Amino acid sequence: MRGVTIERVVVRRIRWRGPRAFESAAGAWDERESCLLELVDSEGVHGAGEGAPLPGLSPDTIDSCERALRGALRPGMAIASGATMVRAALDALGSTLASTPAARFAAETAYLDLVSRRAGVPLARMLATTFDLPRPSSSAALTSVLDGDTTRWAGALERALGRGLRCVKAKIGNPDWEHEKSALADLRRRAGDQVELRLDANRAWATCSVDELAARLDWCASLAPRWLEEPVAVSVARSEVLDVLDRSRTPIALDESLRWPAGDDQIRPLLARGAARALIVKPTIVGGTSRAVELAKMAMGSGTTSVVSHALEGPIGFAALAELALAIGGSDAAGLDRHPMLAAWPTTCTPHLVENAVLARAHSGIGVSARDVLDAAAR
Ligand SMILES: [Mg+2]
16 A cells, blocks of 8 residues: 655745844844745645744754755655654654754654644644653643843733743843842842742853852852853853852753754763753754754753743744643743744734643644644735
């Protein structure tokens, strides 16, 4: 019997603007562009994925993403069934798209979306079966991100608490540390001690002396943050800097250090020595869904935690992240919320999102299609 194969591969570029810019020490973005990948199999079942390299953070570009997708995916590719075969298909896609992480995420998402639609299950369930994960969660709490403009923090905090969120992440790294300290102290006072506070410096403290870095980490501990992401470039830090991170009373989380092509040989030693107490996993940056699951398993294996986080993707990428967050589970709030670049899209394109969580839905696949997104873009 002839098996089911990919019959059509469509790659479209879409570009859109957010209602306002998203600012951090790593950059500011007020528009996004992505490659929308659509696969259609020989029985008419669709799968969608999104490749959205984030300029300034991604190792790949929109042009290399598009080229890679057009080169790697061809009609005739077999659609697998069963965990072993699906894993083998993802491995094959992974080796073809190894140097373009956003394209790999798009291809893996589209393939897994199609396979889960064929099986009639949500992507989270397909991920659990494929990667031998525990039963997916029914919901994942959200983290509200307060961007680098401290004048917006009080209002953003109030809105987040009003929506029922209990985790906020402040983007820090302002050149004026004294100003930022007082803004952070004010934020903690307003939030109270029941709200989880995360900090993200996007490596802005790389120019601090070792003593200054130690003093800042010590001061941050007074805020009782859950963790601080990447005060410096952790994966390439000098040994005396790593010693400070190991001893820090403010737990350190890795984000940029997980960026492709970071390998396990770089990450495992940081987890083992304590310079990494959490992993912030962005499939667009780290190299796709399979790699994100590997990193989550690595964190679990070392007794630490991981959270799935966005890189300002559009609706297709975001839906895949929501399903991944449900599949990886854990009690920590996911790094997912309706970010400014997602706010441009109608809520019908974000079926997982409610006010304070992403919820498992009864849909199959990722729950949103390329057609949904193109129709919304045309309006
Ligand atoms: Mg970060």
